[in-house]
Amino acid sequence: MSAHVLVAEDDVKHAEILRRCLESAGHRATVAHDGPTALATARRVRPDLVLLDVMLPGLDGIELCGILRRESAVPVLMLTARTSEDDLLLGLAQGADDYLTKPYRPRELLARIQTLLRRTRPVAVDLLRAGPVTVALDTREVRAGDRLVECTPDEFAILVAMMRRPERVFTRAALLEQTSGGGKESTERTIDTHISNLRRKLEPNPRRPVLLLTVYGVGYKMAGAG
Incomplete structure (x- = not known):
């Protein structure tokens, strides 16, 4: 199940790794390196799923997640280096569908993406x-x-x-x-x-x-x- 994924990640090197990982799995990826750009891009391209890093400059991932959730039903997978339970719960409270704590394995990331897409996409799309x-x-x-x-x-x-x-x-x-x-x-x-x-x-x-x-x-x- 392929998708257009918005990657909101301020680490340029890590964002490129994510893009290559997604494209190798048959997905299409659009990258944004800060919160305001990610929000504008999401509004413009209407992605199928958002990979959202918590520590984004300009507009952090948790706040951005809340805006996205108020405006659409796009599935959001939070990516965080934080291990605090409070931070994770805050992200979920803002409407994130799932989260991964860094570091994570590419195979696990792709599996989480497929699970979210199956859960949120219509059963049949012609x-x-x-x-x-x-x-x-x-x-x-x-x-x-x-x-x-x-x-x-x-x-x-x-x-x-x-x-x-x-x-x-x-x-x-x-x-x-x-x-x-x-x-x-x-x-x-x-x-x-x-x-x-x-x-x-x-x-x-x-x-x-x-x-x-x-x-x-x-x-x-x-x-x-x-």
Whole structure:
């Protein structure tokens, strides 16, 4: 079960070790080295889990945990060098889901992460991927990398159809059937507008698309699915 993990750790060397450990296990990691940056990053990228060191500069981990818990249900695993029972209880009281006391073994860390993800994630998530684009079918959430993308119902329907069948070439007529545009006022050229809008929202450079590709004389296809 892979996840996007925010690593909030002020020790640069230790943060890099954590990042490599997470990525070797198939997770994606974003690192922040102080409390304010960690909070801003959590609000921006909405991680699946936060590894939160207690001794962060600017905003300590216990206070940051309380803010995160008031704003979201993201699971928080506290990392602490402290052994005081009062400190550990304070972290749990602020809403931490679990804690590890340094030093700890990488295998134990990964096991705790997997346990938290199983406990906090929905049982079944239908997720489509194409390059940096992900679509969660159950929540109708579209992301380009870490960025949340707002799509109209027709844009969403077209995107899902193409991501379900990567490399298949869709005619404009076939894509029009996926939308609500079967009325008299809709034409196949409506699809060109939807594709243009999707490229603007999803492509790094909409003028040179690498995901939503034009097949000249036929229609469009989705590339880079995986």
